[in-house]
Amino acid sequence: MDNLWQLVHQNPQDFMSWTLLLQYCEQTNNMDTISRAYNQFLSHYPYCYAYWIKFAEFGRKLSNERTAFEMLEKAVTVFPNSIDIWIHYLQECIRCHKSDNHIIVLFERALRLCGSDYNSSDLWLLYLHWIQTFRSDPSEVTLIYDRLLQTPIKKLCQHFENFVTFVENNNPIDIINKNEYHLNDNEYNDFINNSKTNCIDIIQFKRSSELSFNVNHLKVRLSYII
Template structure:
């Protein structure tokens, strides 16, 4: 294995090639290698800061790579303290709130460092359950949660009863390893009637309606009831697995994703909506999709479309803003602007596009077209202002396409004709000539349609004589 480059050398290379992922990885490696010295608590502060700077810069550019957040948190725990590590995890959850791998790692970390804050850790488990409890691959999370409740149960904290309640909740979740939890529950109910300790906990183990049955037959009746539930969940899992098995990637990566993979996700969402799965379940899966396909503008747009469909406009705005900041793709910006216009937030829409034009040298045609449309909203009856906008854009871009765009706007034809005459240096170019032809033909049509009152008057005079 070759020796890592010096950190300064990698930094210089990154200035020249800021989108080179391998260089970003080398930056982390070089900081950790630290010219053969490695990193420890005794490392000088300047070198520790280099390590932190490397991770901060890397994760600012690649915020969905959960493994690097975990590595960063581990370093902070080794070098500083528990609170510093927790802060890194908190920062990670700002980007990866529904990342099950990150949650499992974090919860295990909190268990490993537990003191007298058992209830605090319990609250974290519950927060995670609300966010990723319906994840198709939540087996590891639930086994960790059950293990935590079992390990820290006392006579006073009711954790044992929480354990039974959680186990019953899990049985209703269509997850990949559903058999494991049904097996645990069947083992539990088989002890009813034989284990006196379970009698006081029956309300937490058994559904209320089942408690009305005779205790002697309760175990058998429960087995029958939950066998039916098992069959129902099995059917749901098989339905979901039909889609889940097609997903070959479950984390963010710079490598391209096949069109088949992306389409499979969209088909999955169609299925979930058709089957009327809860919105929280669909949204959680959209986050899964986004973490994997964040490098594709359409992933942000599709998620925003979902929110718009259900009139969750603030959520749609939030997604588009995040996507715009992450990718800087003008298509996402245009969708955000369209959303603001739809919500009649015209000033906000204008600010977004003016800000883009102000700080970017190369402006896509679509952005200029959107700028023109917004200007028309604010200057509905000011044709002169609109023609000045067109003139400025055409002169700046030297693109005669905007003469074609001009045809879409209802502007006084005489003013259009004067404008086209002023822009005669574009004569001979396709869209200029087309615009001139359309305006000229419109003028002739208007002349033909308008009545000649002098001629009509003469005709009337002659007819009367």
């Protein structure tokens, strides 16, 4: 190992020697030895995102969760527009059941830094999946889709199709804020207040109104990507 250290100190641009050194240090299963090698390697190659993730994994396995999160926080500070590091960081927070506020702050930070990247689809999808799985308010999903469908990224048409499915599978009042819903519902309220309206008419009108709302809601979102 001393020979490898000598090689990388003599020529820090010798990437092959660095990878050999890292492999050798990893085999020791000693966190101090691994940290020394990774910290020096990443000071020369800060954009090797896979090595940041690997380093954090060693921190988790050989030290503790706190060490791993400190490494990931350092990684996104040094390389803030790495989508892969952000996704791994967020997945670890979700796995460890960090608080909702903590996770939301991290998601928003990640989107602010790299959410407009053409290849950020997986980051957006992770956010949507987390909200749909762990949050109880479907309107939060709509708000994310509103932002996503205005962002020119990869697989945008697929995102819109997912949004169509989401709208079709949910009651309108559940997926938008109440003020927006009641604006659409005024016509329905006027209709049911008509003394000549019977129950069958009300049911048919309500179904037609909700269908019309969903179609119009989708048209607005579709306009983002045309």
